[in-house]
Amino acid sequence: MAVRTDTGARADAGADTGTGAGAGAGTAARTGAGAPAGGAGARGGPGVRAELLPFGRAATELGLLPRELELAVQLGLVLTEPPQRPGGRRRVARAEVARLRAAEGAGGARAAAVALRERLRLVGTVSGAEELGVAPARFTRLARAGCFAPARFYVNRYRRVVWLYLAAEVAAFGEREPGLLRGPLPPAMRAELADGADGRARGWRQRRVEQLLAERVDPWERAGAYAAVLSDAELAEEVPDAAERARVVERRAELVALVRGGSETTRRTVAGVLLAESDEEALGFRLGLAVELQAARAERGAPPAGVTRPRRGSLGWLRRGRRRRTGLPRGGGAAARPAGPTPAEPSRSPGSAGRRR
Numbered sequence: 001m002a003v004r005t006d007t008g009a010r011a012d013a014g015a016d017t018g019t020g021a022g023a024g025a026g027t028a029a030r031t032g033a034g035a036p037a038g039g040a041g042a043r044g045g046p047g048v049r050a051e052l053l054p055f056g057r058a059a060t061e062l063g064l065l066p067r068e069l070e071l072a073v074q075l076g077l078v079l080t081e082p083p084q085r086p087g088g089r090r091r092v093a094r095a096e097v098a099r100l101r102a103a104e105g106a107g108g109a110r111a112a113a114v115a116l117r118e119r120l121r122l123v124g125t126v127s128g129a130e131e132l133g134v135a136p137a138r139f140t141r142l143a144r145a146g147c148f149a150p151a152r153f154y155v156n157r158y159r160r161v162v163w164l165y166l167a168a169e170v171a172a173f174g175e176r177e178p179g180l181l182r183g184p185l186p187p188a189m190r191a192e193l194a195d196g197a198d199g200r201a202r203g204w205r206q207r208r209v210e211q212l213l214a215e216r217v218d219p220w221e222r223a224g225a226y227a228a229v230l231s232d233a234e235l236a237e238e239v240p241d242a243a244e245r246a247r248v249v250e251r252r253a254e255l256v257a258l259v260r261g262g263s264e265t266t267r268r269t270v271a272g273v274l275l276a277e278s279d280e281e282a283l284g285f286r287l288g289l290a291v292e293l294q295a296a297r298a299e300r301g302a303p304p305a306g307v308t309r310p311r312r313g314s315l316g317w318l319r320r321g322r323r324r325r326t327g328l329p330r331g332g333g334a335a336a337r338p339a340g341p342t343p344a345e346p347s348r349s350p351g352s353a354g355r356r357r
Contacts, residue, residue: 051094058092063113074211122164132174145189148173149203155266212253219296224251226289229276238286
């Protein structure tokens with residue numbers, strides 16, 4: 001069965017070239033972040049060192065392309081093991097490969113690969129509209145309203161961002177919300193769209209940060225995931241201590257692989273997708289960063305009397321506020337996740353107001 005990845009979906013946008021970009025997680029990725037390096041423990045038993053495979057080898061054994069395996073990991077479909085050294089890459093345990101190849105039972109490894117590829121199938125605007133049985137214009141309006149979040153994007157030859165979606169998520173949305181496929185959209189949603197609202201980049205960023213958080217345990221590493229979508233100025237406001245800020249910057253996550261060989265325009269276009277666009281969106285990530293910094297400081301010593309260590313969770317509470325404004329149905333966008341904390345709002349310097357739309 002042919003898999004439609006980012007390359008195959010480019011035909012939907014009318015472009016045959018483009019620069020690939022990273023994917024985000026639609027669900028909380030179970031990537032074995034808490035497992036000890038080398039795979040000892042739950043999968044191999046105490047004192048047993050699991051055999052770890054590099055991504056290329058694991059992809060070959062699973063019948064996937066490397067970029068398909070990357071997406072599967074980000075979606076939590078394939079478990080990985082932490083790097084064995086600082087700066088190293090996560091690997092896949094052979095036991096995990098065996099588990100996936102046996103997932104289809106009597107169907108064997110080939111059937112398991114086909115099933116996994118179907119879960120990874122991506123669609124663009126035209127093919128996504130066909131999945132829902134709507135016009136491409138309607139599909140675009142639903143995507144802009146945040147009904148489903150992009151899983152990947154690329155920049156085409158015209159330097160335009162082309163969004164790709166998981167076919168399974170698009171189909172699930174159609175089954176869950178048939179009322180949004182025909183007739184007028186909810187008034188609040190129509191009003192936001194008329195004002196030019198477009199939640200696609202925001203939805204992708206949120207998915208990507210949640211995927212990074214799912215594979216990180218150390219609070220400094222988690223702070224680096226939040227910092228990935230904040231500008232240098234915002235980071236300086238949120239982390240005024242130079243030593244702490246340097247530690248966060250050192251662990252700042254990469255949302256996408258570096259664009260090589262592209263034009264300066266393409267690089268600027270990709271960079272424009274990576275940073276939070278509004279004060280409201282940036283605030284959510286700043287709140288998460290503040291929570292992780294408190295956790296990191298608490299690990300260096302006992303917190304002051306009367307201070308409770310904050311709970312850490314997902315970004316689901318940010319989605320709830322947007323659903324109230326737009327009338328977006330529950331479960332819209334990425335798959336529903338447990339609600340996270342709502343910590344106290346961090347301080348903002350007077351210069352931060354009005355810098356974003």
